[in-house]
Amino acid sequence: MALQGLRVLELAGLAPAPLCGMILADHGARVVRVERPASAPAVQGRGKRSLALDLKQPRGAAVLRRLCRACDVLIEPYRHGVMEKLGLGPEILLHENPELIYARLTGFGQTGTYAKSAGHDINYLALSGVLSRLGRKDENPYAPLNLLADFAGGGVLCTMGIIMALYERTRSSKGQVIDASMVEGTAYLSSFLWKSGILGIWNRPRGENLLDSGAPFYETYKTADGKFMAVGSIEPQFYEQLIKGLGLDSSKLPSQFSISDWPEMKKLFADVFSQKTQAEWCRIFDGTDACVTPVLSIEDAASHLHNKERGSFIKNDQEEISPRPSPLLSRTPATPSLRRDPYIGEHTEEILLEYGFTKEEIAKLHSDKVIEISYPKAKL
């Protein structure tokens, strides 16, 4: 795997940092999740091991410093100032390990008025400018779950930063600090919104444009069985196939880009789509270039023929289904762990031994409650 041998410490965070760590683990990195003792169970722990360590105790922070001397990447997801307060700021850790990649994944970044403020995906999305463009006509802006800022602008772009820093390190033998702000990450991945002004596709109010549910040919429609179809027939040659599949006569319809007719066209399409089930529409549109696909549920996505053929989803030893790592690397593909996510502190001892702690040191840290060791219950 591409990241075989890479040592990563991921300090436990809510959503974005765990995705970042999981991507690295899927590609072979040895990711240790450093968790607060007695904390809530983590998610997105695929392929990781868990170390329960109390960083609030000076000896706990000292343990982390020692681990950082021997690792490649540290991912920290706390507000600016938290790591410094613990004596674990980048100046100290990079001084002790100049090759360390110190990735700071926060909402507002390390500087600026909001740097120390609490926030969540919706706040970062709002401050990036992107939220103002999301939503339907005459409705309030709408955040698409916590996918855009937390995961795309946060977890994924932070992973990219780490990979770029690792690549640069092969030349310089030097680590560096990554300031991954989810506000900026969200804006950056949405560069199209800023850089496509010349196309004139965003100059109407929210929900009245080509790609924001304004156009009848870029929309979802309810089917007779209460499911939905997604329509993305933008180009005229594909739109023509949509009209054909719907059984309509294009000579009797307004032209595709007659914006004033869009609301009426939507009503027409909605009426037609409501007359057949999702399966019936799939039989009509599958194999055509109409750009019409079923809106699958999270549960159904894995069993769709196309996704099955590609093995796009995997099942772990608990029968839990999740997406396979993407993209696919031809020579060094990711081979994600199929084991369940770790319990908090399940690997504390194993990890500390691996990083050079003695059994006596571990026992002392344990009896002083600096670390927590939990053993998985045996299956009887």
Ligand SMILES: C[C@H](CCC[C@@H](C)[C@H]1CC[C@H]2[C@@H]3[C@H](O)C[C@@H]4C[C@H](O)CC[C@]4(C)[C@H]3C[C@H](O)[C@]12C)C(=O)SCCNC(=O)CCNC(=O)[C@H](O)C(C)(C)COP(=O)(O)OP(=O)(O)OC[C@H]1O[C@@H](n2cnc3c(N)ncnc32)[C@H](O)[C@@H]1OP(=O)(O)O
């Ligand atoms: C929309 C998403 C978030 C969705 C997450 C949800 C899935 C979950 C959120 C709440 C969960 C529920 C809740 O916990 C209640 C139940 C608990 C139960 O066990 C399970 C069911 C629950 C219902 C549970 C269910 C789900 O899990 C939830 C619904 C996001 O947007 S995520 C992105 C958030 N933003 C960021 O990550 C940006 C950077 N971070 C921050 O800005 C802040 O961390 C944040 C997120 C605002 C939180 O602020 P907070 O004050 O809590 O933390 P920090 O200021 O960063 O400081 C961290 C403190 O923790 C200390 N610490 C850290 N590690 C250790 C350690 N190993 N040992 C000891 N102490 C540690 C650190 O020293 C800091 O202490 P101080 O505050 O004293 O300095």
